Amino acid sequence: MLNQQPGLDRMFHALADPARRAMVERLSSGPASASDLARPLPMSLPAALQHLQVLEGAGLVRSEKVGRVRNFSIEAGALSLAEQWIHARRTEWERRLDRLGAYLETLIREGEHDAPDK
Amino acid sequence: MLNQQPGLDRMFHALADPARRAMVERLSSGPASASDLARPLPMSLPAALQHLQVLEGAGLVRSEKVGRVRNFSIEAGALSLAEQWIHARRTEWERRLDRLGAYLETLIREGEHDAPDK
DNA sequence: CTGTTGGTTAAGCATTTGCTTAACTATAGC
DNA sequence: GCTATAGTTAAGCAAATGCTTAACCAACAG
Incomplete structure (x- = not known):
């Protein structure tokens, strides 16, 4: 790759x-x-x-x-390549963190009404 | 500097x-x-x-x-420094190009009604 | 305990960087 | 045409990079 x-x-x-x-x-x-x-x-x-x-x-x-x-x-616009790469990485991991957050939230919700006590 | x-x-x-x-x-x-x-x-x-x-x-x-x-x-957000630097440069030179464009435009306008012929 | 897996450390080496000085070329101004 | 200015080229050098191999340590698995 x-x-x-x-x-x-x-x-x-x-x-x-x-x-x-x-x-x-x-x-x-x-x-x-x-x-x-x-x-x-x-x-x-x-x-x-x-x-x-x-x-x-x-x-x-x-x-x-x-x-x-x-x-x-x-050279106007030359930096756009670098900018794009960085931006791609940021959005990628932000979406991942969002998904993770959502997942954790579902875990908490489930815990609220169906929790095995510690 | x-x-x-x-x-x-x-x-x-x-x-x-x-x-x-x-x-x-x-x-x-x-x-x-x-x-x-x-x-x-x-x-x-x-x-x-x-x-x-x-x-x-x-x-x-x-x-x-x-x-x-x-x-x-x-390390989420680490790239923001680089992103900021690049973005600062871009906006800086874009504003400059805007000013330049505006200036050229005034030149053209002035030329339209007050031109010495070539 | 023993072997295997995952990682770390160290030494060595070729290449690339980032500078220097010195010598040279080309233009501009008088 | 002389001379000062702006840049270019080249040679040389110390330090940093990017790898390698070999030796080593730590943890888990049987």
């Missing part, structure tokens, strides 16, 4: 790093150049560029070079 | 591996023992245990030992 989804792999891996998340947060409020994104981070520019490559490889971010500066922007 | 959140780090990192996601998927539909979880995976039991440790370290999963078997179950 093992739901093979390289998309989710790369997506979650990309989001697992605080520097990369910071970049995504920054880009959520508008496009920015490579050095704009690198400046606030405590690392060299090549390092920041590597992070951006990871984000782009995960499809979270798009980049376009204009003149000598490379501008990055959010 | 760099929104330091080890919780998100570990959470996303835990979800970045297909074997670990498979385990979470399996646990979403009910508790299971260590070997139950390891069996479908193409790896040794110690390897699977290491994955489970990662999941537990990320707070996604809880385990309790009864007799000689260790039972794992989903």
Whole structure:
């Protein structure tokens, strides 16, 4: 089995790093150049560029070079895959807990009028 | 800056591996023992245990030992952190795109009755 | 008590990450 | 054309990952 989804792999891996998340947060409020994104981070520019490559490889971010500066922007809707996966898990286990709750309730009801005393 | 959140780090990192996601998927539909979880995976039991440790370290999963078997179950609501982060990003950039759209629209409207011809 | 099952611990190893520095290319401004 | 700026490429390195096998411990079953 093992739901093979390289998309989710790369997506979650990309989001697992605080520097990369910071970049995504920054880009959520508008496009920015490579050095704009690198400046606030405590690392060299090549390092920041590597992070951006990871984000782009995960499809979270798009980049376009204009003149000598490379501008990055959010790939709108890219996170929906991750969002869907998480949401699926949540609903799945919530429904399970609901069923469990209902079951326990029937046990209690039955106990109310047909209980063997402890 | 760099929104330091080890919780998100570990959470996303835990979800970045297909074997670990498979385990979470399996646990979403009910508790299971260590070997139950390891069996479908193409790896040794110690390897699977290491994955489970990662999941537990990320707070996604809880385990309790009864007799000689260790039972794992989903930590309900653990994913909400990740869900919140993703949702925040989505709404942020959607609002931005809305504003951008509105701005472009005003440009068009202005153009309609006050256009310098091309 | 003895064997089998379920799990744990430890050591070792190949690969991947996340950074660095240094050298280089390409554009923009004067 | 010179020079400063923005980015790219490459080499190198320490640490973290993801596995393996082997040895071990604990509990239940006969």
